[in-house]
Amino acid sequence: MQQKPLRRHEAWLKELGSQALLIRCVFGNPFRPVTAEPGWLTSDVVALATGIYAERAFDRLPILADALQDAGCSRDDVLNHLRGDGPHVLGCWALDLVLGKS
Numbered sequence: 001m002q003q004k005p006l007r008r009h010e011a012w013l014k015e016l017g018s019q020a021l022l023i024r025c026v027f028g029n030p031f032r033p034v035t036a037e038p039g040w041l042t043s044d045v046v047a048l049a050t051g052i053y054a055e056r057a058f059d060r061l062p063i064l065a066d067a068l069q070d071a072g073c074s075r076d077d078v079l080n081h082l083r084g085d086g087p088h089v090l091g092c093w094a095l096d097l098v099l100g101k102s
Helices: 005-027 045-054 058-070 076-083 093-099
Strands: none
Touching: 005 093, 045 058, 045 093, 058 076, 058 093, 076 093
């Protein structure tokens, strides 16, 4: 049975939205590049980020945001992204920022 054109269009729009969220997670805002301040990269922050990356434990990103904030990070774009609902994937720009990945 063939989908009606409206249903197909709605599914296509939903898929585009999902892909856009993934692209934002990986690339962030290209018009607002962020560099990590050395003071943010405490041993606790780096250890937490390393564990999140290794275990793909993206549910712990809000904890990483709290640790960054405690270390002096006040960048709303970084903190809000890490605290956001996601989806988050390997290559997440904010996690990679902490880990020094490009």
